[in-house]
Amino acid sequence: MHHVMGYSWDEIMAMVTIFSTVGGGLIWLLHLAIKSGTEGLSNKLSQLINRVDNLNNMMSLIESAANRTTRRVDTLEDRFEEHEGEAKVRNQRITALEKEVFRRNEHY
Structure with missing residues:
Protein backbone atom coordinates (compact mmCIF):
# COMPACT_ATOMS: atom_id res chain seq x y z
CA MET A 1 0.00 0.00 0.00
CA HIS A 2 0.97 3.57 -0.58
CA HIS A 3 1.59 5.82 2.38
CA VAL A 4 1.74 9.62 2.50
CA MET A 5 3.26 11.20 5.63
CA GLY A 6 2.75 7.93 7.43
CA TYR A 7 -0.96 7.62 6.63
CA SER A 8 -2.56 5.28 4.19
CA TRP A 9 -4.94 6.55 1.53
CA ASP A 10 -8.03 5.30 3.36
CA GLU A 11 -6.94 7.11 6.56
CA ILE A 12 -6.30 10.32 4.60
CA MET A 13 -9.72 10.06 2.94
CA ALA A 14 -11.35 9.49 6.34
CA MET A 15 -9.67 12.62 7.73
CA VAL A 16 -10.67 14.66 4.66
CA THR A 17 -14.26 13.42 5.05
CA ILE A 18 -14.34 14.29 8.76
CA PHE A 19 -12.81 17.74 8.22
CA SER A 20 -15.16 18.44 5.30
CA THR A 21 -18.22 17.41 7.29
CA VAL A 22 -17.22 19.44 10.36
CA GLY A 23 -16.22 22.46 8.21
CA GLY A 24 -19.47 22.29 6.25
CA GLY A 25 -21.45 22.12 9.48
CA LEU A 26 -19.61 25.12 10.89
CA ILE A 27 -20.15 27.10 7.69
CA TRP A 28 -23.86 26.20 7.74
CA LYS A 35 -28.85 35.31 8.33
CA SER A 36 -31.00 35.33 11.47
CA GLY A 37 -28.90 38.11 13.01
CA THR A 38 -29.07 40.33 9.97
CA GLU A 39 -32.82 39.83 9.52
CA GLY A 40 -33.42 41.23 13.01
CA LEU A 41 -30.95 44.01 12.34
CA SER A 42 -32.59 44.74 9.00
CA ASN A 43 -36.02 44.99 10.66
CA LYS A 44 -34.69 47.33 13.34
CA LEU A 45 -32.87 49.39 10.73
CA SER A 46 -36.01 49.76 8.60
CA GLN A 47 -37.95 50.85 11.71
CA LEU A 48 -35.24 53.40 12.45
CA ILE A 49 -35.38 54.70 8.89
CA ASN A 50 -39.18 55.05 9.12
CA ARG A 51 -38.90 56.92 12.41
CA VAL A 52 -36.25 59.26 11.00
CA ASP A 53 -38.50 59.94 7.98
CA ASN A 54 -41.42 60.70 10.31
CA LEU A 55 -39.20 62.97 12.38
CA ASN A 56 -38.03 64.74 9.23
CA ASN A 57 -41.63 65.31 8.11
CA MET A 58 -42.56 66.58 11.57
CA MET A 59 -39.59 68.97 11.58
CA SER A 60 -40.64 70.28 8.16
CA LEU A 61 -44.16 70.93 9.46
CA ILE A 62 -42.79 72.68 12.54
CA GLU A 63 -40.47 74.79 10.39
CA SER A 64 -43.27 75.88 8.06
CA ALA A 65 -45.48 76.72 11.05
CA ALA A 66 -42.63 78.71 12.61
CA ASN A 67 -42.09 80.60 9.34
CA ARG A 68 -45.80 81.44 9.14
CA THR A 69 -45.76 82.59 12.77
CA THR A 70 -42.70 84.74 12.12
CA ARG A 71 -44.39 86.41 9.16
CA ARG A 72 -47.53 87.03 11.23
CA VAL A 73 -45.50 88.50 14.11
CA ASP A 74 -43.60 90.76 11.68
CA THR A 75 -46.91 91.97 10.23
CA LEU A 76 -48.31 92.61 13.72
CA GLU A 77 -45.15 94.49 14.73
CA ASP A 78 -45.47 96.70 11.66
CA ARG A 79 -49.11 97.41 12.46
CA PHE A 80 -48.22 98.12 16.10
CA GLU A 81 -45.54 100.59 15.04
CA GLU A 82 -48.06 102.33 12.77
CA HIS A 83 -50.54 102.57 15.66
CA GLU A 84 -47.82 103.74 17.99
CA GLY A 85 -46.85 106.49 15.53
CA GLU A 86 -50.49 107.53 15.19
CA ALA A 87 -50.83 107.56 18.99
CA LYS A 88 -47.81 109.87 19.30
CA VAL A 89 -49.33 112.24 16.77
CA ARG A 90 -52.62 112.21 18.67
CA ASN A 91 -50.83 112.83 21.97
CA GLN A 92 -49.03 115.79 20.44
CA ARG A 93 -52.34 117.16 19.16
CA ILE A 94 -53.95 116.68 22.57
CA THR A 95 -51.02 118.39 24.25
CA ALA A 96 -51.21 121.27 21.80
CA LEU A 97 -54.97 121.58 22.32
CA GLU A 98 -54.57 121.46 26.10
CA LYS A 99 -52.01 124.27 25.96
CA GLU A 100 -54.27 126.30 23.71
CA VAL A 101 -57.33 125.74 25.92
CA PHE A 102 -55.48 126.47 29.16
CA ARG A 103 -53.91 129.63 27.68
CA ARG A 104 -57.38 130.86 26.73
CA ASN A 105 -58.63 130.12 30.25
CA GLU A 106 -55.75 132.08 31.75
CA HIS A 107 -56.70 135.17 29.73
CA TYR A 108 -60.24 135.23 31.07
Whole structure:
Protein backbone atom coordinates (compact mmCIF):
# COMPACT_ATOMS: atom_id res chain seq x y z
CA MET A 1 0.00 0.00 0.00
CA HIS A 2 0.97 3.57 -0.58
CA HIS A 3 1.59 5.82 2.38
CA VAL A 4 1.74 9.62 2.50
CA MET A 5 3.26 11.20 5.63
CA GLY A 6 2.75 7.93 7.43
CA TYR A 7 -0.96 7.62 6.63
CA SER A 8 -2.56 5.28 4.19
CA TRP A 9 -4.94 6.55 1.53
CA ASP A 10 -8.03 5.30 3.36
CA GLU A 11 -6.94 7.11 6.56
CA ILE A 12 -6.30 10.32 4.60
CA MET A 13 -9.72 10.06 2.94
CA ALA A 14 -11.35 9.49 6.34
CA MET A 15 -9.67 12.62 7.73
CA VAL A 16 -10.67 14.66 4.66
CA THR A 17 -14.26 13.42 5.05
CA ILE A 18 -14.34 14.29 8.76
CA PHE A 19 -12.81 17.74 8.22
CA SER A 20 -15.16 18.44 5.30
CA THR A 21 -18.22 17.41 7.29
CA VAL A 22 -17.22 19.44 10.36
CA GLY A 23 -16.22 22.46 8.21
CA GLY A 24 -19.47 22.29 6.25
CA GLY A 25 -21.45 22.12 9.48
CA LEU A 26 -19.61 25.12 10.89
CA ILE A 27 -20.15 27.10 7.69
CA TRP A 28 -23.86 26.20 7.74
CA LEU A 29 -24.16 27.29 11.40
CA LEU A 30 -22.29 30.51 10.67
CA HIS A 31 -24.55 31.22 7.68
CA LEU A 32 -27.63 30.53 9.79
CA ALA A 33 -26.39 32.83 12.59
CA ILE A 34 -25.55 35.63 10.18
CA LYS A 35 -28.85 35.31 8.33
CA SER A 36 -31.00 35.33 11.47
CA GLY A 37 -28.90 38.11 13.01
CA THR A 38 -29.07 40.33 9.97
CA GLU A 39 -32.82 39.83 9.52
CA GLY A 40 -33.42 41.23 13.01
CA LEU A 41 -30.95 44.01 12.34
CA SER A 42 -32.59 44.74 9.00
CA ASN A 43 -36.02 44.99 10.66
CA LYS A 44 -34.69 47.33 13.34
CA LEU A 45 -32.87 49.39 10.73
CA SER A 46 -36.01 49.76 8.60
CA GLN A 47 -37.95 50.85 11.71
CA LEU A 48 -35.24 53.40 12.45
CA ILE A 49 -35.38 54.70 8.89
CA ASN A 50 -39.18 55.05 9.12
CA ARG A 51 -38.90 56.92 12.41
CA VAL A 52 -36.25 59.26 11.00
CA ASP A 53 -38.50 59.94 7.98
CA ASN A 54 -41.42 60.70 10.31
CA LEU A 55 -39.20 62.97 12.38
CA ASN A 56 -38.03 64.74 9.23
CA ASN A 57 -41.63 65.31 8.11
CA MET A 58 -42.56 66.58 11.57
CA MET A 59 -39.59 68.97 11.58
CA SER A 60 -40.64 70.28 8.16
CA LEU A 61 -44.16 70.93 9.46
CA ILE A 62 -42.79 72.68 12.54
CA GLU A 63 -40.47 74.79 10.39
CA SER A 64 -43.27 75.88 8.06
CA ALA A 65 -45.48 76.72 11.05
CA ALA A 66 -42.63 78.71 12.61
CA ASN A 67 -42.09 80.60 9.34
CA ARG A 68 -45.80 81.44 9.14
CA THR A 69 -45.76 82.59 12.77
CA THR A 70 -42.70 84.74 12.12
CA ARG A 71 -44.39 86.41 9.16
CA ARG A 72 -47.53 87.03 11.23
CA VAL A 73 -45.50 88.50 14.11
CA ASP A 74 -43.60 90.76 11.68
CA THR A 75 -46.91 91.97 10.23
CA LEU A 76 -48.31 92.61 13.72
CA GLU A 77 -45.15 94.49 14.73
CA ASP A 78 -45.47 96.70 11.66
CA ARG A 79 -49.11 97.41 12.46
CA PHE A 80 -48.22 98.12 16.10
CA GLU A 81 -45.54 100.59 15.04
CA GLU A 82 -48.06 102.33 12.77
CA HIS A 83 -50.54 102.57 15.66
CA GLU A 84 -47.82 103.74 17.99
CA GLY A 85 -46.85 106.49 15.53
CA GLU A 86 -50.49 107.53 15.19
CA ALA A 87 -50.83 107.56 18.99
CA LYS A 88 -47.81 109.87 19.30
CA VAL A 89 -49.33 112.24 16.77
CA ARG A 90 -52.62 112.21 18.67
CA ASN A 91 -50.83 112.83 21.97
CA GLN A 92 -49.03 115.79 20.44
CA ARG A 93 -52.34 117.16 19.16
CA ILE A 94 -53.95 116.68 22.57
CA THR A 95 -51.02 118.39 24.25
CA ALA A 96 -51.21 121.27 21.80
CA LEU A 97 -54.97 121.58 22.32
CA GLU A 98 -54.57 121.46 26.10
CA LYS A 99 -52.01 124.27 25.96
CA GLU A 100 -54.27 126.30 23.71
CA VAL A 101 -57.33 125.74 25.92
CA PHE A 102 -55.48 126.47 29.16
CA ARG A 103 -53.91 129.63 27.68
CA ARG A 104 -57.38 130.86 26.73
CA ASN A 105 -58.63 130.12 30.25
CA GLU A 106 -55.75 132.08 31.75
CA HIS A 107 -56.70 135.17 29.73
CA TYR A 108 -60.24 135.23 31.07
